[in-house]
Amino acid sequence: MHHLTLAEIARGLAEKQFSSQELTRTLLARIAQLDPQINSFISVTADNAEQQALAADARRAKGDTNPLLGVPLAHKDLFCTQGVRTSCGSKMLDNFKAPYDATVVAKLAEAGAVTLGKTNMDEFAMGSGNESSYYGAVKNPWQLEHVPGGSSGGSAAAVAARLLPVATGTDTGGSIRQPAALTNLTGLKPTYGRVSRWGMIAYASSLDQAGPLARTAEDCALLLQGMAGFDPQDSTSINEPVPDYSANLNAPLDGLRIGLPNEYFGAGLDPRIATLVEDSVKALEKLGAVIKRISLPNVQHAIPAYYVIAPAEASSNLSRFDGVRFGHRCENPADLTDLYKRSRGEGFGAEVQRRILVGAYALSAGYYDAYYLKAQKIRRLIKNDFMAAFHDVDVILGPTTPNPAWKIGEKNADPVAAYLEDVYTITANLAGLPGLSMPAGFVDGLPVGVQLLAPYFQEGRLLNVAHRYQQVTDWHTRAPAGF
Ligand code: GLN
Numbered sequence: 001m002h003h004l005t006l007a008e009i010a011r012g013l014a015e016k017q018f019s020s021q022e023l024t025r026t027l028l029a030r031i032a033q034l035d036p037q038i039n040s041f042i043s044v045t046a047d048n049a050e051q052q053a054l055a056a057d058a059r060r061a062k063g064d065t066n067p068l069l070g071v072p073l074a075h076k077d078l079f080c081t082q083g084v085r086t087s088c089g090s091k092m093l094d095n096f097k098a099p100y101d102a103t104v105v106a107k108l109a110e111a112g113a114v115t116l117g118k119t120n121m122d123e124f125a126m127g128s129g130n131e132s133s134y135y136g137a138v139k140n141p142w143q144l145e146h147v148p149g150g151s152s153g154g155s156a157a158a159v160a161a162r163l164l165p166v167a168t169g170t171d172t173g174g175s176i177r178q179p180a181a182l183t184n185l186t187g188l189k190p191t192y193g194r195v196s197r198w199g200m201i202a203y204a205s206s207l208d209q210a211g212p213l214a215r216t217a218e219d220c221a222l223l224l225q226g227m228a229g230f231d232p233q234d235s236t237s238i239n240e241p242v243p244d245y246s247a248n249l250n251a252p253l254d255g256l257r258i259g260l261p262n263e264y265f266g267a268g269l270d271p272r273i274a275t276l277v278e279d280s281v282k283a284l285e286k287l288g289a290v291i292k293r294i295s296l297p298n299v300q301h302a303i304p305a306y307y308v309i310a311p312a313e314a315s316s317n318l319s320r321f322d323g324v325r326f327g328h329r330c331e332n333p334a335d336l337t338d339l340y341k342r343s344r345g346e347g348f349g350a351e352v353q354r355r356i357l358v359g360a361y362a363l364s365a366g367y368y369d370a371y372y373l374k375a376q377k378i379r380r381l382i383k384n385d386f387m388a389a390f391h392d393v394d395v396i397l398g399p400t401t402p403n404p405a406w407k408i409g410e411k412n413a414d415p416v417a418a419y420l421e422d423v424y425t426i427t428a429n430l431a432g433l434p435g436l437s438m439p440a441g442f443v444d445g446l447p448v449g450v451q452l453l454a455p456y457f458q459e460g461r462l463l464n465v466a467h468r469y470q471q472v473t474d475w476h477t478r479a480p481a482g483f
Pocket of ligand 1 (some may be wrong): 125126460
């Protein structure tokens with residue numbers, strides 16, 4: 001049963017080939033048996049899952065046919081889940097039980113999905129390798145000594161290892177698309193404002209967006225359907241109707257204009273990845289797409305702009321974790337200053353502390369104009385580049401990452417080396433655009449992803465292109481040995 005996609009599970013449940021309870025038990029047993037190898041879960045909520053599965057089976061017996069009814073999934077451990085530890089991968093929140101459900105969690109639970117647990121992640125979603133979690137690094141099921149990507153690395157590794165069909169993730173600078181690429185999954189970052197951020201522990205609020213990780217585009221469509229929608233509790237949520245994401249998956253690609261940005265095929269890209277990306281372009285051309293070369297002249301400034309804006313917002317968002325309002329409190333503080341200093345010093349790991357320092361510096365008087373304001377101006381120029389490009393093309397295609405998964409620990413001495421891995425993904429967050437990564441082949445046995453970007457609210461278009469591609473390729477069907 002563990003090889004079934006979400007769409008196949010939904011059919012199997014509807015046709016009563018198996019119950020949600022049977023499926024849930026099978027996957028929980030698989031998690032207990034295999035997860036010690038990859039460390040993809042922080043918490044497994046077996047009892048809750050069992051109850052939700054029974055309730056889903058009862059709803060189905062009464063005639064409920066929601067496609068997510070009885071479907072097992074897991075949430076990245078930064079979505080608040082009522083009564084369950086919500087750690088954000090940090091010692092700071094190791095003992096935090098959320099008093100309410102995030103909107104995404106509540107919506108999926110209402111649809112009848114069964115939550116098997118909370119997945120491992122980079123601490124406070126800062127990272128590209130899932131190496132900074134307080135609960136230990138996550139391992140890539142394709143090669144255990146390699147990273148699975150981050151920060152939604154636990155969700156990605158769990159789905160890739162067939163511990164469950166789908167999981168939620170969040171993407172501030174690539175954290176859905178990049179781990180999807182490195183573990184052979186399909187992952188979608190929606191338009192900023194498409195999915196509610198309410199109850200999602202904030203990293204950089206103007207960039208954060210939740211989305212689905214799955215093996216196929218078809219499954220991403222089903223999960224996104226359950227996540228997306230206006231939420232009055234999130235002031236940046238956008239009041240746009242949610243289309244039926246599964247309705248146009250099969251639409252023909254004849255005449256689809258695909259833009260290839262020159263800047264995404266230059267220095268720094270592993271030539272073997274470039275070849276696989278070109279193969280994907282040929283496959284799409286055969287399906288009727290027309291290729292155009294385009295230029296996004298300002299994307300070369302994306303990494304420095306992002307690594308000012310994201311830490312600046314993080315330094316503000318993370319000020320609430322002070323041992324008083326939220327989070328770990330040190331033993332026997334001498335006075336209030338000592339309490340703040342030691343609680344934060346003990347609760348946050350090195351990467352989080354580094355970003356808070358960088359962010360506070362960039363926002364401080366005298367430096368604000370030079371760094372933060374400058375970065376915001378670059379952000380606008382990057383957005384303008386995309387707006388101009390989308391006059392001429394329908395989607396933009398390129399590699400998701402410049403390299404395949406690196407070895408755990410390999411980049412520890414040089415944080416900037418890890419930041420550079422985000423070069424192709426962070427532009428979508430800076431511009432607020434939707435982006436998708438889909439499996440496109442292997443380099444030395446490690447998966448490679450192709451990224452598609454589209455104009456605002458055109459998630460359906462991305463899913464359509466990826467679905468058609470997945471009908472003529474079989475990369476997404478490959479499973480890692482041993483799982
Ligand atoms: N790697 C990026 C960072 O560390 C993106 C993380 C994310 O998308 N959450 O900021």
